[in-house]
Amino acid sequence: MSEKNSVQVLIGGKVVRLSGYESEEYLEKVAHYMNHKLDELGTLSGWRRMTQDQKNTLLSLNIADDYFKAKERAENLEDEVTGKDKELMSLKQELASLQVMMENMKKAGQKR
Numbered sequence: 001m002s003e004k005n006s007v008q009v010l011i012g013g014k015v016v017r018l019s020g021y022e023s024e025e026y027l028e029k030v031a032h033y034m035n036h037k038l039d040e041l042g043t044l045s046g047w048r049r050m051t052q053d054q055k056n057t058l059l060s061l062n063i064a065d066d067y068f069k070a071k072e073r074a075e076n077l078e079d080e081v082t083g084k085d086k087e088l089m090s091l092k093q094e095l096a097s098l099q100v101m102m103e104n105m106k107k108a109g110q111k112r
Contacts, residue, residue: 012038037062 006019009031018027041047041058050058 011035037066 002021004019004021005024005027006017007024007027008015008017009028010016011031011034016031018031020027037059041055041062047055
């Protein structure tokens with residue numbers, strides 16, 4: 001089992017200790033993502049007037065939106081790969097059939 005890592009990061013101007021079995025670099029990447037989302041939301045009109053609960057809810061909704069969009073992209077890519085795999089198998093079968101036909105034609109030509 002991997003060793004648990006812990007790293008102090010700055011999220012939204014506050015020092016936070018993140019812990020997990022992921023690398024420190026990954027945990028820092030997560031903190032960077034959170035800060036990026038906070039920066040994005042901070043540009044919205046009315047952000048400063050929102051309560052902390054409203055800000056947390058909006059942040060959570062934005063992260064959930066990112067997650068579902070990424071999940072959909074991944075599913076679409078998986079479907080595309082599956083389609084390409086089927087197409088590749090079909091082309092391989094067609095190639096094998098053509099090679100067999102070519103061999104049969106060569107044999108038929110040699111018998112004449």
